[in-house]
Amino acid sequence: MLEFKNVSFSVPGGKDILKNINLEINERFVAITGPNGSGKSTMAKLIAGIIQPTEGKIYFNGTDITDMSVTERAKMGISYAFQQPVRFKGITVRDLISLAAGKDTSVSEACSYLSEVGLCAKDYINREVNASLSGGELKRIEIAMINARGTALSVFDEPEAGIDLWSFNNLIKVFENMYERTKGSIVIISHQERILNIADKIVVIADGEITECGKREDIFPKLIDVRAGCKFTKNT
Amino acid sequence: MDKIQQDLLEAVAGIHEVPEGAYSLRINGSLHGKNSSENISIVKKEDKPGIDIYIKPGTKNESVHIPVIISQTGLKELVYNDFHIGEDCDVTIVAGCGIHNGGASDSEHSGVHSFFVGKNAKCKYIEKHYGSGDGNGKNLMNPTTHVELEEGAYLEMETAQIKGVDSTRRETTAKVMKNATLIVREKIMTHGSQYAETDFDVSLVGEGAGARVISRSVARDNSKQKFLSRIRGEAQCTGHTECDAIIMDDAVVSAIPEILAVHPEASLIHEAAIGKIAGEQLVKLMTLGLTEKEAEEEIVNGFLR
Numbered sequence: 015m016l017e018f019k020n021v022s023f024s025v026p027g028g029k030d031i032l033k034n035i036n037l038e039i040n041e042r043f044v045a046i047t048g049p050n051g052s053g054k055s056t057m058a059k060l061i062a063g064i065i066q067p068t069e070g071k072i073y074f075n076g077t078d079i080t081d082m083s084v085t086e087r088a089k090m091g092i093s094y095a096f097q098q099p100v101r102f103k104g105i106t107v108r109d110l111i112s113l114a115a116g117k118d119t120s121v122s123e124a125c126s127y128l129s130e131v132g133l134c135a136k137d138y139i140n141r142e143v144n145a146s147l148s149g150g151e152l153k154r155i156e157i158a159m160i161n162a163r164g165t166a167l168s169v170f171d172e173p174e175a176g177i178d179l180w181s182f183n184n185l186i187k188v189f190e191n192m193y194e195r196t197k198g199s200i201v202i203i204s205h206q207e208r209i210l211n212i213a214d215k216i217v218v219i220a221d222g223e224i225t226e227c228g229k230r231e232d233i234f235p236k237l238i239d240v241r242a243g244c245k246f247t248k249n250t
Numbered sequence: 251m252d253k254i255q256q257d258l259l260e261a262v263a264g265i266h267e268v269p270e271g272a273y274s275l276r277i278n279g280s281l282h283g284k285n286s287s288e289n290i291s292i293v294k295k296e297d298k299p300g301i302d303i304y305i306k307p308g309t310k311n312e313s314v315h316i317p318v319i320i321s322q323t324g325l326k327e328l329v330y331n332d333f334h335i336g337e338d339c340d341v342t343i344v345a346g347c348g349i350h351n352g353g354a355s356d357s358e359h360s361g362v363h364s365f366f367v368g369k370n371a372k373c374k375y376i377e378k379h380y381g382s383g384d385g386n387g388k389n390l391m392n393p394t395t396h397v398e399l400e401e402g403a404y405l406e407m408e409t410a411q412i413k414g415v416d417s418t419r420r421e422t423t424a425k426v427m428k429n430a431t432l433i434v435r436e437k438i439m440t441h442g443s444q445y446a447e448t449d450f451d452v453s454l455v456g457e458g459a460g461a462r463v464i465s466r467s468v469a470r471d472n473s474k475q476k477f478l479s480r481i482r483g484e485a486q487c488t489g490h491t492e493c494d495a496i497i498m499d500d501a502v503v504s505a506i507p508e509i510l511a512v513h514p515e516a517s518l519i520h521e522a523a524i525g526k527i528a529g530e531q532l533v534k535l536m537t538l539g540l541t542e543k544e545a546e547e548e549i550v551n552g553f554l555r
Contacts, residue, residue, distance in 0.1 A: 062537055064533055083536070084533060084536040084537055085536045085539060085540065085541050088536065088537050088538060088539040088540075089539050093537065094537045096530075096534065100528070100530045100531050100533075102531055102552055103466075103494070103552065103553050104551075104552035104554070104555045105549070109548075109552065110538075113535065113538045113539075114538050116539060163539075
């Protein structure tokens with residue numbers, strides 16, 4: 015499905031954000047976790063094509079996509095939910111869902127995408143995606159857009175960030191449902207135990223390198239231990 | 251009406267034929283037709299080009315259409331339209347001007363509109379300006395609007411100039427009495443080497459008077475825009491002027507808001523922002539499969555909606 019081959023990324027001026035990443039993602043639900051600043055979001059942006067690797071290649075279903083644009087990758091079947099969703103003046107929730115679905119969505123279609131993320135469609139469908147929406151509402155709309163796209167690969171960058179505790183259970187449910195229903199692969203960057211706990215595979219990144227990668231059963235217990243011992247933060 | 255004229259009518263008034271109810275349709279410099287209704291009478295001015303529109307006090311949920319169409323190249327006209335809106339009315343006025351200039355000389359429509367809105371009357375005024383044509387002649391429109399709002403009156407003006415007008419200078423003055431409210435929503439898009447200038451001068455003279463002047467504009471190519479807005483607070487009142495512009499290509503935009511308080515209870519705010527389309531907005535839409543160009547169109551259309 016997706017492969018990183020010797021991928022490095024550094025910012026002009028020197029700092030290496032990612033160092034020689036080799037990773038193959040074929041599972042249906044992969045969680046990427048690790049401390050803040052470890053390079054997780056950079057990986058998501060590399061997959062979406064928003065940034066290009068300084069070295070190495072990225073393959074999607076066997077095709078080298080390293081030099082492809084954001085649009086080309088989106089059309090090939092890659093979706094990306096932003097960590098910080100973007101606001102627009104004048105563009106409505108329905109507009110964005112229609113653009114995501116690639117066609118004019120009917121009220122009932124849009125409704126199903128919105129209710130899946132716990133929003134009452136009637137209240138939201140004609141709202142502008144502007145500063146009048148809260149951070150949590152925007153995150154849900156962001157997820158609804160990815161659902162509407164229904165592509166082969168969906169990348170979520172910390173979907174739980176900024177969501178209140180009360181809504182959090184709902185959100186977990188959203189991903190559990192997505193896991194049940196989706197035909198494609200989900201890559202989710204998260205710190206949340208409950209999300210990691212439904213992943214088929216867990217990738218741990220620290221300081222720009224993959225420190226652990228494997229089946230949930232093997233990695234998850236180690237992470238819980240680590241939390242007590244704080245291995246990653248000590249080492250980095 | 252020929253095809254070109256019908257298209258212009260569709261663009262500025264959203265209708266294909268002469269409208270129902272009260273209307274006045276002006277084509278190529280002369281009155282093509284007019285119709286009065288029971289409560290709304292349209293009277294041709296005797297001393298100069300234009301019409302007087304009288305709306306009886308208490309008229310509710312009625313509308314008047316007064317489109318102007320020019321398809322003859324080189325035509326220049328200055329028209330005076332006066333709206334006398336009686337007390338306690340609730341009406342909608344749809345105006346608009348469409349010019350198709352397929353020739354080499356400039357076509358110009360300048361309308362001077364005066365609104366006298368009676369006590370506690372409510373009026374919505376919608377105006378669209380549109381130009382087309384492949385000739386070298388320019389499409390020019392210079393509307394002037396005078397507004398007088400009596401006690402408790404409410405006027406909402408929606409003006410849009412999205413395409414094809416080469417040069418425009420829009421001047422609006424308003425006097426807002428006690429507890430009256432003026433709302434202006436202006437939308438402008440300029441492209442090519444067009445020039446658009448708007449100048450608002452609103453005086454809030456009565457206690458409890460309020461005004462909001464909101465302008466959204468997009469300037470592309472080599473076009474230029476100038477936005478002037480002045481709100482004077484002469485009583486306990488609230489005033490808000492807001493200009494939000496997207497600048498693209500080699501365009502030039504200038505925004506000059508002014509608020510002037512001559513009363514200690516006047517509360518006035520101005521906001522003005524000019525900037526290019528945010529990169530993250532483009533990227534977001536591109537991750538949905540749009541090209542950069544398509545994303546740009548989508549953002550501009552939304553902004554001017």
